[in-house]
Amino acid sequence: MPFAEQTAPPTRREQILAAAAELFARHGFHGVGINDIGAAVGISGPALYRHFRSKDAVLGEMLTSISELLLAGAQSRVRDAVDPEESIRALIGWQVDFALANPALITVQERDLGNLADADRQRVRALQRRYVEVWVTTIRRSRPEVGEPAARAAAHALFGLINSTPHSAHLDRGQMTDLLAAMAYAAVHSLT
């Protein structure tokens, strides 16, 4: 098949990041050793330092890249929407898809943000602030009577709702997508 898109095999860095995400999600950053991460990708211990400057750097790259990805996705979806209502639906859909596709990353992001090195934490916090801002302005565009603090609190509540994914795998993915999106959409429309 001449034109088959052959997806490039994952580089070692990517393998390590994926394995570390899974481990961090299960045991927490401080609960996982460098040896555990190495073992999870078939190398052992300090070989990790051929690919990352430190253990903190693994977490740093993990969280910055997902924050950037989330923000970029949100911005592009809002840009493509034709009215505020569709923007909200698009944002919800984006967050739901992302959370269902990357439960480990979602878990780590909200659990181990405090374990980032200072510089990384500032970067991630800034990206997250901008992500929240996209939601807040979108919500307020569609419901101008909602105050900004309320919109911000509502956005966080929606993240909590949608990111609850890792704690429940009882439905298949399609049904879960529909259920979370419907609940989130209804919750937004409850705002006064």
Add this chain to the structure above:
Amino acid sequence: MPFAEQTAPPTRREQILAAAAELFARHGFHGVGINDIGAAVGISGPALYRHFRSKDAVLGEMLTSISELLLAGAQSRVRDAVDPEESIRALIGWQVDFALANPALITVQERDLGNLADADRQRVRALQRRYVEVWVTTIRRSRPEVGEPAARAAAHALFGLINSTPHSAHLDRGQMTDLLAAMAYAAVHSLT
């Protein structure tokens, strides 16, 4: 004043549990040392072992007691409700009040469950299962057309929504209570 209800001063154990909850919430179980906990209550280091068998025991008692408290509160509120609809409102109110009153405990429970000693983890898991079950049966009583797996997923989503509290302190408590309850209630009613 003869009949003044003098609230008993907190015992050392309680002080330690409260301080540890705050620290665990901020830095994670493994990110907090025995010395940090001691310092937070004005004693230093190993004095902790006069009150707890181990550091794990601190987390264990913390999470079992809140799980029991949550379950008992939910059961009593459902018992006092006259119809399924009111039961749901009561459960939502209970969880919202609890989350707003104990943000640190909420954070620790969903973050450090995996760091419990095996026996404690089993106990806490069992209590949490029963708590979820109260929600699931209540939801299904009020909306019989919702399947059990969907109800379970919805319950987890509602917990995520309501427990988002620690991540946003932008509203005063009364407004936050109303906002979360309204969003949760609307989300439940979106279930098919």
Add this chain to the structure above:
DNA sequence: CGAGGAAGTTAACGAACGCTAACCGCGGTA
């Protein structure tokens, strides 16, 4: 008044962990 236990202290041990050092095999290129 004297004994004893509850609650605290500091010192020290042993294990685990992050990281570095020193060394090795191998594939590609001058």
Add this chain to the structure above:
DNA sequence: TACCGCGGTTAGCGTTCGTTAACTTCCTCG
């Protein structure tokens, strides 16, 4: 062919951490 850098290994270092030991202080009760 000789070389060199990339990615891996094991050994070991320094630190931190949970826990125990040994000792002190003080309040209470017989």
